[in-house]
Structures are given as C-alpha cells and as structure tokens.
Amino acid sequence: MKKYEVIAEEMAAAIRQGLLKRGDKLPSIRQVQALKQVNASTVFQAYYLLEARGLLVARPRSGYYVAGNLHAERSLAPGGMPPAGLPTMLQVSDLVFTLLDRIKDPQHVPFGSAFPSPRHFPLAKLADHMASAVRRIHPSDTVSDIGQGDNALRRQIALRYQLDGTHTDASDIVVTNGALEALNLSLAAVTQPGDSVIIESPSFYAALQAIERMGLRAIEVPSHPEYGIDLMALEQAIIQHQPKACWLMTNFQNPTGSLMPEDKKQALVALITRYQLPLIEDDVYRELYFGKQRPLPAKTWDSEGWVMHCSSFSKTLAPGYRVGWVSAGRFTSQITRLKISTTLATSIPAQHALASYLAKGGYDKHLRQLRHQLMLQQLQFSQAIYQHFPEQVRFNLPQGGYFFWMQLPQHIDSLQLFQQAIAHNISLAPGHMFSSQQQYANFIRLNYGHPLDTHSLQAIQALGTLMKQVSN
Amino acid sequence: MKKYEVIAEEMAAAIRQGLLKRGDKLPSIRQVQALKQVNASTVFQAYYLLEARGLLVARPRSGYYVAGNLHAERSLAPGGMPPAGLPTMLQVSDLVFTLLDRIKDPQHVPFGSAFPSPRHFPLAKLADHMASAVRRIHPSDTVSDIGQGDNALRRQIALRYQLDGTHTDASDIVVTNGALEALNLSLAAVTQPGDSVIIESPSFYAALQAIERMGLRAIEVPSHPEYGIDLMALEQAIIQHQPKACWLMTNFQNPTGSLMPEDKKQALVALITRYQLPLIEDDVYRELYFGKQRPLPAKTWDSEGWVMHCSSFSKTLAPGYRVGWVSAGRFTSQITRLKISTTLATSIPAQHALASYLAKGGYDKHLRQLRHQLMLQQLQFSQAIYQHFPEQVRFNLPQGGYFFWMQLPQHIDSLQLFQQAIAHNISLAPGHMFSSQQQYANFIRLNYGHPLDTHSLQAIQALGTLMKQVSN
Numbered sequence: 035m036k037k038y039e040v041i042a043e044e045m046a047a048a049i050r051q052g053l054l055k056r057g058d059k060l061p062s063i064r065q066v067q068a069l070k071q072v073n074a075s076t077v078f079q080a081y082y083l084l085e086a087r088g089l090l091v092a093r094p095r096s097g098y099y100v101a102g103n104l105h106a107e108r109s110l111a112p113g114g115m116p117p118a119g120l121p122t123m124l125q126v127s128d129l130v131f132t133l134l135d136r137i138k139d140p141q142h143v144p145f146g147s148a149f150p151s152p153r154h155f156p157l158a159k160l161a162d163h164m165a166s167a168v169r170r171i172h173p174s175d176t177v178s179d180i181g182q183g184d185n186a187l188r189r190q191i192a193l194r195y196q197l198d199g200t201h202t203d204a205s206d207i208v209v210t211n212g213a214l215e216a217l218n219l220s221l222a223a224v225t226q227p228g229d230s231v232i233i234e235s236p237s238f239y240a241a242l243q244a245i246e247r248m249g250l251r252a253i254e255v256p257s258h259p260e261y262g263i264d265l266m267a268l269e270q271a272i273i274q275h276q277p278k279a280c281w282l283m284t285n286f287q288n289p290t291g292s293l294m295p296e297d298k299k300q301a302l303v304a305l306i307t308r309y310q311l312p313l314i315e316d317d318v319y320r321e322l323y324f325g326k327q328r329p330l331p332a333k334t335w336d337s338e339g340w341v342m343h344c345s346s347f348s349k350t351l352a353p354g355y356r357v358g359w360v361s362a363g364r365f366t367s368q369i370t371r372l373k374i375s376t377t378l379a380t381s382i383p384a385q386h387a388l389a390s391y392l393a394k395g396g397y398d399k400h401l402r403q404l405r406h407q408l409m410l411q412q413l414q415f416s417q418a419i420y421q422h423f424p425e426q427v428r429f430n431l432p433q434g435g436y437f438f439w440m441q442l443p444q445h446i447d448s449l450q451l452f453q454q455a456i457a458h459n460i461s462l463a464p465g466h467m468f469s470s471q472q473q474y475a476n477f478i479r480l481n482y483g484h485p486l487d488t489h490s491l492q493a494i495q496a497l498g499t500l501m502k503q504v505s506n
Numbered sequence: 507m508k509k510y511e512v513i514a515e516e517m518a519a520a521i522r523q524g525l526l527k528r529g530d531k532l533p534s535i536r537q538v539q540a541l542k543q544v545n546a547s548t549v550f551q552a553y554y555l556l557e558a559r560g561l562l563v564a565r566p567r568s569g570y571y572v573a574g575n576l577h578a579e580r581s582l583a584p585g586g587m588p589p590a591g592l593p594t595m596l597q598v599s600d601l602v603f604t605l606l607d608r609i610k611d612p613q614h615v616p617f618g619s620a621f622p623s624p625r626h627f628p629l630a631k632l633a634d635h636m637a638s639a640v641r642r643i644h645p646s647d648t649v650s651d652i653g654q655g656d657n658a659l660r661r662q663i664a665l666r667y668q669l670d671g672t673h674t675d676a677s678d679i680v681v682t683n684g685a686l687e688a689l690n691l692s693l694a695a696v697t698q699p700g701d702s703v704i705i706e707s708p709s710f711y712a713a714l715q716a717i718e719r720m721g722l723r724a725i726e727v728p729s730h731p732e733y734g735i736d737l738m739a740l741e742q743a744i745i746q747h748q749p750k751a752c753w754l755m756t757n758f759q760n761p762t763g764s765l766m767p768e769d770k771k772q773a774l775v776a777l778i779t780r781y782q783l784p785l786i787e788d789d790v791y792r793e794l795y796f797g798k799q800r801p802l803p804a805k806t807w808d809s810e811g812w813v814m815h816c817s818s819f820s821k822t823l824a825p826g827y828r829v830g831w832v833s834a835g836r837f838t839s840q841i842t843r844l845k846i847s848t849t850l851a852t853s854i855p856a857q858h859a860l861a862s863y864l865a866k867g868g869y870d871k872h873l874r875q876l877r878h879q880l881m882l883q884q885l886q887f888s889q890a891i892y893q894h895f896p897e898q899v900r901f902n903l904p905q906g907g908y909f910f911w912m913q914l915p916q917h918i919d920s921l922q923l924f925q926q927a928i929a930h931n932i933s934l935a936p937g938h939m940f941s942s943q944q945q946y947a948n949f950i951r952l953n954y955g956h957p958l959d960t961h962s963l964q965a966i967q968a969l970g971t972l973m974k975q976v977s978n
Contacts, residue, residue: 131843138653140646152645164855165637173624174612176826211683211849218848227699227721243847249699354648354854371603375715376690377683381853382826383636 037072038079045080049089049100060090060098085413087324088431092417108420110259110290110428110441118271121230121251124470127243133452137461143493146452146461148288150436150483152353154407156400160352163395164387171386180379182370183209183359187389191359194392198327200334202343202361208369209359209380213318213346216360217281218244219376220342223368224312225250225278232271232280234263236439236468236477238288238316241281252470253277259430259439262287262294265301272309279312285329286319289468289479290439291432293329303335312365313341318358321350321401323434324409339363347388350401355384408436408483415482418491422498429480436483442476446504451478454500460493509544510551517552521561521572532562532570557885559796560903564889580892582731582900582913590743593702593723596942599715605924609933615965618924618933620760622908622955624825626879628872632824635867636859643858652851654842655681655831659861663831666864670799672806674815674833680841681831681852685790685818688832689753690716691848692814695840696784697722697750704743704752706735708911708940708949710760710788713753724942725749731902731911734759734766737773744781751784757801758791761940761951762911763904765801775807784837785813790830793822793873795906796881811835819860822873827856880908880955887954890963894970901952908955914948918976923950926972932965 035043048054061069066077081098084090091101137146175184182188188204195202210216217240225231227249233241234257245252253271257263263282271277284294284302294302306313317331333343342365346358357380362369373379391397415438416431429440442448448464455462463481465474484490520526533541538549553570556562563573609618647656654660660676667674682688689712697703699721705713707726717724725743729735735754743749756766756774766774778785789803805815814837818830829852834841845851863869887910888903901912914920920936927934935953937946956962 127843127847131846134846138649140650147649149649152648155645157643157645158641161637161640161643164640165633168633168636168859169630171629171633171826173627173629176624177610177619177621178612179826180610211853212851214847215849222719240847247694247844247847354643354651354851356849356851356853371599372719374603374606375599375686375712375719377687377828377849379684379826379828381683381828381856383859384853384855387640387855 038076038083041066041070041072041077041080042083045084046087046089054100056100058100060100062097087409088433108428109430110439118232118256118267119235119254119471121253121275122470124242124246124252126239126467126470127246130239130243130467133464133467136456137463139461142456142459142461143490144461144484145480145490145493145497146463147481147483148463149353150349150408150481151485154404154483155351155353156395159395160355160387160391163390164383167386167390168383171382175382175386179382179385181374183207183380184382184385184389187357187385187392188359190389190392195333195361198330198334200331202333206361206363206366207359208362208366208373209357209385210373211356211358211377211380212348213316213344213358214240215373215377216342216344216346216358217241217314217316219369219372220312220314220344220360220362220365221245221250221279221281222248222372223342223365229278230275232268232277232282234282234287235471236289236465236474237281238283239467241316242468242470254469254471257282257287257290258292259290260292261298262292263302265298265305268302269305272305272311277311279314280306281314281316283316283319284332285317286322286432286435288319288435289437289463291430291435291437293433294332296330299330299332300335303332303341307336307338307340310340315341315343317343317345318349319435320345322405322408322436324405324412325433329434333361336363339365342369350404351391351397352384352388355388356381357384357388411436411482411484411486414486415480415494418486418494422495424498424501427501436481438480438482440478440480442478442501444476446476446501448474448476448478451500451504455497458493458496458500460497462497510548510555513538513542513544513549513552514555517556518559518561526572528572530572532572534569559881560905580900581902582911590704590728590739591707591726591943593725593747594942596714596718596724598711598939598942599718602711602715602939605936605939608928609935611933614928614931614933615962616933616956617952617962617965617969618935619953619955620935621825622821622880622953623957626876626955627823627825628867631867632827632859632863635862636855639858639862640855643854647854647858651854651857653846655679655852656854656857656861659829659857659864660831662861662864667805667833670802670806672803674805678833678835678838679831680834680838680845681829681857682845683828683830683849683852684820685788685816685830686712687845687849688814688816688818688830689713689786689788691841691844692784692786692816692832692834692837693717693722693751693753694720694844695814695837701750702747704740704749704754706754706759707943708761708937708946709753710755711939713788714940714942726941726943729754729759729762730764731762732764733770734764735774737770737777740774741777744777744783749783751786752778753786753788755788755791756804757789758794758904758907760791760907761909761935763902763907763909765905766804768802771802771804772807775804775813779808779810779812782812787813787815789815789817790821791907792817794877794880794908796877796884797905801906805833808835811837814841822876823863823869824856824860827860828853829856829860883908883954883956883958886958887952887966890958890966894967896970896973899973908953910952910954912950912952914950914973916948918948918973920946920948920950923972923976927969930965930968930972932969934969
C-alpha cells in the first residue's frame with residue numbers, strides 16, 4: 035500500500051465507524067499534511083481517492099465533506115417498488131433504433147453513447163498481439179475454432195472466473211460476437227415465440243429488442259436503483275406467469291448502475307434454481323468496479339447450471355473486436371448449436387489476439403488504469419452536474435461502470451430534451467429506451483465514460499440550461 | 507493468352523462446333539506437337555486445361571477422348587421433376603448437428619467437409635494485411651463501423667459487383683459474420699413464425715436449419731442437378747402457398763453444383779419481382795467458376811431490390827475471418843437493424859484487413875490459382891472415382907465449386923455408409939442432410955476441395971469397397 039492509500043484507508047475506516055459522519059467537514063489538506071508528516075500531494079491523492087470512492091465530496095471554496103449528505107439529497111429515491119407488470123408484447127424497438135441511429139453521430143458530445151471512450155483502451159498493444167497471433171494461426175484452426183471457439187481463449191476466460199472462485203470450465207464457454215450475441219443466443223436457447231420472459235425495470239434496451247424480435251412477452255419486474263431486481267416481486271412473477279427465462283444485470287446495471295449485494299445474488303440463484311428458471315446474467319461491466327474487490331457474478335453460486343453468464347471484452351479491453359462469451363452451464367450444447375447455425379464462428383484472428391493478450395498482455399494492469407480513469411470521470415462529471423443541472427435532478431453515484439441514471443423534474447420529457455440536446459450537438463439516452471412502459475419519461479442515462487474536456491463541460495452547462503428552461 | 511491456352515481454345519471450339527464429337531479420340535501429344543510446332547509440355551498443358559474443363563478425358567494406356575460419352579454414362583439423370591412439396595415444419599436440424607459434429611473431426615479424411623482445404627488460402631499474406639491494418643484502426647472506427655460495417659470494405663465489395671455490371675452501391679451492403687449470418691438476417695427480415703419459405707430440393711442444410719429454428723414452414727421445390735430450381739414448379743408454389751421468401755443458390759449450388767444459365771436467372775428475377783417475393787440468393791461459390799467468365803448472380807437483373815444477395819470471403823480468401831455480406835436492396839435498413847440488435851458489428855480488425863487486402867493484395871491472382879487448383883482436384887477425384895466406385899454411381903462434373911453430388915445404387919443407405927466410413931476415418935455428407943424428405947437417402951455430397959494425396963486416394967478406394975460390399 036502506498037502512503038496516500040494508507041491515509042485514505044484510515045479516513046474511510048473513520049467514516050465507516052461513524053467517527054466522521056455524513057456532512058462533517060474534513061480536516062484541510064494542510065492540517066493532514068502537518069499531522070501525518072507527508073507532503074501536500076499525498077494528502078491530495080488520498081482525498082482524491084476517497085472522492086472517487088464516493089466517500090467524500092469537495093465543495094468549491096469551502097473544503098472537503100463526508101459524502102452522503104451532499105449527494106444524498108441528490109440521490110434517487112427507490113420509491114415504493116411497484117408490483118411486476120403483466121406479460122406484454124413489446125413495441126419499443128423502432129424508437130430505440132431511431133435513437134441509436136442519432137446517438138452514434140460522431141459530431142455529438144456522446145452522453146448518449148453506450149460505450150466508454152475508445153481512447154481508454156490499449157489498441158496499440160492489442161494490435162501487436164493481433165499482428166503476431168494472426169501469423170501463428172494454423173490453417174486447421176480455421177476449422178477447429180468453429181462453433182464453441184478457440185480453446186486457448188476459452189481457457190483464458192475460464193481462468194479469470196477461477197481467480198475469484200467461480201467454477202467454470204473451458205468446456206462450458208461458448209465464444210460469441212460480443213456479449214450481445216451471447217445474450218441473444220441464450221434467450222433463443224430457452225424460449226419459443228409467445229413465451230414470457232422476466233426483465234428488470236428499467237432494463238437494457240437490447241433485452242427489450244430481443245424480446246420484441248423473438249415474439250416473446252416481457253414481464254417487467256422493478257429493480258432497485260442501488261441493489262438491483264426486487265426478489266419478492268421476481269418470485270411473485272415466476273409463480274404467476276411461468277416465465278421461461280429471466281434476463282438481468284447483477285453488477286452495475288445498465289442503466290441504473292445498481293450493484294446487487296452478494297447475499298442477494300446468492301438468494302437470486304437459489305430462487306431461480308428452485309423454480310428451474312434459466313437466468314441470463316448480463317455481466318459486461320463487472321471489471322469496471324470502483325470498490326476494493328471485483329464483485330462476484332450470480333454465476334458463482336450456480337451449482338446446478340441454470341445461469342447463463344454473458345460477458346465480453348468490448349467494454350473493458352477490445353472495442354470493435356467483437357469477442358464475448360457465455361458460460362452456459364446446462365445450456366452449453368444448445369447454445370453451441372445455435373451459434374453454429376447462425377454465425378458459425380467468432381472471428382478467429384480476434385480470438386487468437388485476445389488469447390495472446392490475456393496470456394501475457396497485462397490485462398489487470400490495464401483494468402486498474404481504466405477503473406481509475408472512470409472513477410475520476412465519475413467524480414468530475416458529478417461535480418459539474420451538481421453545479422449546472424437543476425437542483426431537483428436526482429441520481430446515484432454507482433460503484434462501477436460509466437452511466438448516471440438521472441431522474442429529471444417530472445414535467446421534463448426526456449424525448450423532448452433529447453431533441454433539443456441533439457440540436458446542440460449533444461446526445462443522451464432518454465428513459466423511454468429502457469422500458470416498454472412510460473414510467474421513465476423523465477429519466478435520462480448519461481455516459482461519463484469519456485474524459486470531461488472543455489467541450490463536454492460546456493455540454494453539461496448547455497444541458498443544464500435546457501433543463502432549466504423547460505422548468506420555467 | 508498463352509500458347510497452350512490458344513491450342514486448348516481451338517480444340518474446345520472444334521468440340522463445340524461438333525467437329526470433334528463425344529467419344530472421339532484426340533490426336534496424340536506428339537501429333538499436335540508436330541502440327542503446331544510447339545513443345546510437348548505446351549500440348550500437355552492444353553490437354554490438361556481441357557481435361558480440367560471437363561471437355562476431354564484421359565484413358566490410361568489409350569489416349570485422350572472427347573469427354574461426355576465417358577462421363578455421360580455416369581452422370582445424374584434429372585429424372586421427372588416432381589411437383590413442389592407442401593409447406594412443412596422441419597425436423598432435420600438434430601440430425602444435421604450430429605453429423606456436422608462428427609464430420610469436423612480432424613482425424614477424418616474430410617470428404618464430408620463443407621470447406622475447401624484451408625491450405626489453399628493466402629493466410630500469410632492476409633496476416634500481413636491484418637498486422638498493418640489493425641495498427642491503423644482509429645479509435646473512432648470502433649464506433650463508426652458498428653452496424654452496417656466498415657465503409658472502405660463496403661466500397662471494395664461494391665466495386666467487385668460493378669466489375670461485371672451488377673449495380674450495387676456501398677450503401678446497399680451490410681457486412682456480416684460470414685454469409686451464414688447474412689442469410690439468417692435476410693430470412694429474419696422478411697418472415698414471421700408460421701410463414702412459408704421456398705427452398706430448393708436438395709438444399710443447403712443451413713437453410714433447413716434456419717427454417718426449423720425460426721418456426722417457418724419449408725416448401726421444397728425441385729432443383730435440376732445442372733440448371734438449378736425448376737421455375738415452373740416455383741411459380742406454382744408461389745401461387746399456391748403465398749410464401750414470404752425464397753432461398754436458393756444460382757451458382758454451383760450446394761450440394762448439386764448446378765449452375766443456373768443466365769436467361770434462367772433473368773427469368774427467375776422477373777418471376778419473383780412479379781410476385782414481390784423476396785429472394786435470398788446464396789452465392790458463396792461464384793468466384794470458384796471453371797469456365798471462362800465469372801457467372802453473374804441473379805442480383806444483376808434485380809432492378810426493384812427484391813433480391814438479397816449473400817456472399818462471403820470464407821470460401822474464397824479468408825476462412826475463419828468470418829466476413830460476409832448481403833447486398834440487401836430494399837431490405838437494407840431492416841437487415842442493418844437486425845444486425846445491430848443481434849451481433850452489433852462484424853469484427854473490425856477482420857473488416858479492415860480484408861479492405862486492405864482487396865485494395866492491393868492481389869485477390870484476382872489468388873482466385874485464379876484457387877480455381878485452377880479446384881479444377882485440377884475435380885479432375886483427379888473424378889478419375890479416381892471412376893476407377894474405384896461402383897459403376898452404378900452417378901454424378902455430374904460441376905462447372906465450379908468443390909462438391910460432387912453422387913447418387914449411389916438405390917439399396918445403399920448413405921447414413922449407414924456414413925457410419926461405416928467414419929469407422930474407416932473417412933467423413934462424407936449423407937443425402938439426409940439436404941432435405942427434410944427422405945428422397946436423398948442414397949445420395950452423398952463428396953468434397954474435392956482438398957488435394958488428392960495418397961491418404962485420400964486410399965479413402966476413395968475404401969469408400970468404393972464399402973459401396974461394393976453393400977451392393978453384394
């Protein structure tokens with residue numbers, strides 16, 4: 035541990051133990067510097083780390099305060115969790131496609147983007163691995179890597195599961211074209227048109243689109259903005275509607291950023307196992323945690339193979355390579371067959387490049403940098419938002435990932451705001467994209483995965499002004 | 507034109523004009539050598555070329571004969587073309603998966619394989635293009651290449667269409683994970699569960715699998731072993747069953763190798779346009795022609811955009827890269843949306859590598875070599891088959907591709923033969939894979955895309971022996 039980490043840890047402990055309470059002012063940099071006999075930059079780094087963990091907040095021209103009170107008054111109220119909705123045929127895909135199409139315009143400040151800045155990734159180093167890996171591809175690999183995927187890559191993926199005690203064998207893993215294919219194949223493996231599927235409310239729009247495309251019915255079960263899906267509502271929905279699958283996110287949910295606590299994950303797996311309900315666990319943000327430890331997936335407790343755990347390298351390492359996977363438990367052979375008959379194989383050069391990088395490229399070092407960068411950006415963005423958005427805007431500081439899920443004043447329609455923002459070359463993701471119901475009409479998802487430069491700072495100011503204009 | 511090509515062309519003209527008739531003995535190498543004042547190897551090359559085109563046949567210890575008679579007695583009779591079948595729910599996928607799984611064992615002589623030998627491809631040169639292309643990927647490409655695909659690659663693909671007069675713009679092209687994804691997305695774009703779809707009989711098993719997976723009904727329309735789908739039966743089926751799509755192959759059909767003549771392709775497009783029936787044209791073997799000119803796709807005559815022309819580089823250049831495309835006419839935007847919501851994008855390094863190779867890698871030179879190699883193998887395999895298979899075995903010499911579609915004596919069940927062959931470490935593709943009906947139970951598809959080495963020659967002998975044992 036470095037000096038600044040020791041200091042940060044001491045203060046964090048004091049906060050945890052209640053010695054320092056929410057809203058308390060912290061000693062100044064100068065005071066700590068004198069007390070600990072360190073230089074100012076060490077104290078600054080310690081405070082910085084605590085800020086990034088969301089434990090303290092800097093107030094301009096005032097000093098540092100234990101967080102919570104400051105953010106608490108801004109944070110999302112979970113509200114009375116409504117009961118699950120009825121199974122519904124969806125009609126949201128058209129809207130989502132239209133919005134996605136406009137969001138991707140490179141001219142816009144990408145607050146609506148689903149991706150972190152591509153500049154956060156070691157593209158040059160990956161290119162080196164690609165260059166040498168592609169030269170080592172044996173002609174026979176072009177046949178043997180069909181279907182389930184390259185053996186070496188599957189072993190590397192399985193190793194990462196084993197690092198934190200999740201039992202997964204290379205033979206359980208199907209390599210896919212990104213997590214999106216993994217999720218779609220998983221859903222296709224366990225459903226027929228007309229079946230009902232449980233999703234979270236709000237939920238990642240790809241789940242809504244998949245359900246609509248496959249002619250399924252969605253049951254939207256409320257999800258807590260900090261702790262994820264409501265297990266009681268989930269069980270009621272299972273009993274009432276006999277769904278064929280449940281698709282959710284346990285770690286840094288998209289859009290809310292919620293992180294399901296471990297005991298809740300365990301209870302979730304026990305629940306779906308009891309009802310033999312296949313669980314599609316979308317876990318693409320797990321590596322982007324800001325806490326001390328990588329959170330576990332629900333898959334960790336899946337002794338009977340009902341969990342299809344889907345992830346990828348697209349948001350953590352290799353955007354555009356399109357390499358993801360599913361650790362598919364009892365559904366491995368069905369999913370492999372679906373893969374063979376729909377896209378046959380995942381691009382073999384990309385698989386080999388990633389297998390090579392994972393074996394010796396320094397993935398964990400890169401991830402540490404990426405997490406630090408995202409933590410920093412969360413901090414910077416939140417400060418700018420406090421300053422420029424109307425006070426009534428509510429949002430949480432998620433413990434990982436790169437999305438804020440923001441509740442705007444009731445009278446602001448986020449689709450209208452979207453149109454106005456686009457006119458100012460700013461994109462955002464309106465709440466309408468995350469549910470087939472209208473309950474998130476005054477929500478937006480805001481991406482802080484890009485550095486806060488002058489351009490995006492101005493965009494935050496402009497967005498704030500737009501919101502205030504509507505408010506008046 | 508080289509000297510040997512001139513000589514070959516003169517002889518071919520003589521055969522076409524009937525000056526040399528089927529079964530006629532050709533002048534000896536020595537005679538032509540004297541006559542044309544060339545050396546023996548030039549004559550040999552000319553004869554070799556004519557053999558490869560199927561125009562003449564060498565009889566050991568006897569000389570060269572105009573082909574046709576020799577092969578004619580061995581070739582497939584199209585038989586009375588039966589009427590189209592009724593729309594049927596399929597149940598063939600399980601069998602196909604089981605067989606595919608066994609066929610891919612690298613220990614087997616790969617007569618059942620769907621791929622040509624991976625050694626026929628310029629993997630090292632592609633690797634060079636990959637190595638430099640991946641270093642030039644701009645971070646923003648990882649976003650802009652999502653969905654429809656990389657612009658540079660789509661321009662290169664469009665250029666190749668334009669080479670032989672098929673109007674296709676880069677904006678019509680959606681880059682996919684191989685042709686298989688293109689075909690599946692095309693089918694999904696125009697059908698709903700319960701709809702009927704016209705396919706050929708026999709047809710590529712991926713069509714059967716897609717129809718079964720999507721809950722569609724198949725109408726199997728007979729396909730002529732030399733000239734492709736029966737247009738009269740096709741029109742009757744359209745009128746009778748109001749299908750939502752037609753999926754077929756116009757060039758070197760899998761499994762028959764049939765090549766639809768140009769006027770028939772034109773009539774096909776007129777027909778489907780008249781009925782506004784979306785046509786999914788699977789055209790992955792077009793570049794593997796043995797004749798003088800690259801055959802045109804039906805797409806060439808598609809002025810109203812009803813044809814979704816699907817192809818890839820997997821069988822002509824870059825196996826395992828998983829890059830294909832569809833030139834999707836009026837369905838481009840639906841297919842792009844399906845792509846975005848199922849696999850999002852095609853691996854970007856692979857797209858950039860191919861765009862770079864196509865721009866300056868010598869694709870046409872490679873294709874000439876590949877075609878020559880496949881022609882040679884067709885010749886060698888057919889000679890070995892004449893020698894070792896029972897005389898009653900019937901098959902055509904297709905004008906491109908790398909499959910023989912072989913009719914065995916009626917009493918041989920190809921599934922049983924498959925089991926016996928596998929026990930001898932030889933794979934083959936039983937006729938059962940190519941139809942939901944049982945009418946091809948005594949057919950096999952045999953791959954001549956791999957060089958005929960001692961090992962595969964022994965395998966042909968062994969297969970012949972197995973067939974003869976069953977015959978007795």
